[in-house]
Amino acid sequence: MEEANEIPKWEGKATAKLLRPTASEVWPLLEDFCTLHKWLPTIDTCFKVVDEDVNGLVRHCSSEAQWCRERLTGMDPAEMCLSYEVVDSNMGFKNYKSTMKVVPIDGGDGLGCQIEWSFETDPVEGLSCEDLAKYVGIGLQGMALNMERALESAF
Template identity: 45%
Template structure:
């Protein structure tokens, strides 16, 4: 008998930036090794490869605190905080500045990803022939991640998109 096949998770989530044009938002995504400026992670830096070129690898990490009950001393209210670092190396597969999109895959990681490919796009939202805003679309295809439901995973991505939108809007309002 063969191994049971598990179905892939696939999805596309978007966030709208009503006051930021696509050409203003794209530089945030195009700067592949500075993801920590745009989503809630602690660090992101260049590991190898050429900026903007397929094969570029970035290292991303976040410190996660979990509350753990301390049952050793018998107190019902005793809790400890356990800190772990979640990390991943992510490889740029494609970047198209004209179409304002990029794709990357998660490689080595301790987050439970076996396979994960994401595509991010900045899509103009027009008004009378001019871009007056944009959508950021985050598409993904991955194996199910242990400990997560698809709904929880999509909720996390939507949270990251909302965080990113606010950061980009704030940045663009300062630079105007």
């Protein structure tokens, strides 16, 4: 039974379509958990801080004065999906969990895919759920554009 004063979790989901790359071309870029800075425009650096054999794979992501450490909690290459949680940050996140998934677009030609980024978190002081969802959405659009450009230049 929930307590009357318990604050509900925030939930959100953003999607971004990539028109030319296939899901199987995009997934390896997302699957490499410690290279988020290559794709997400709001991240300057991302690197592994804890090895998988210890407490799971943990990455450190930062940009200017903000940083967070995120633990990979699940990966399913067949479903092209990964999940992670924030274990520490200076951004006010508590109980933040997220899932990113690459989904083929069924256009018959095999081209195109969509990245879905969903999150659930306790409320963050100084933000609204809408602000966080907008931030995730804008970041994901930039990430999709960076991935498209990288894949185009590879061919």
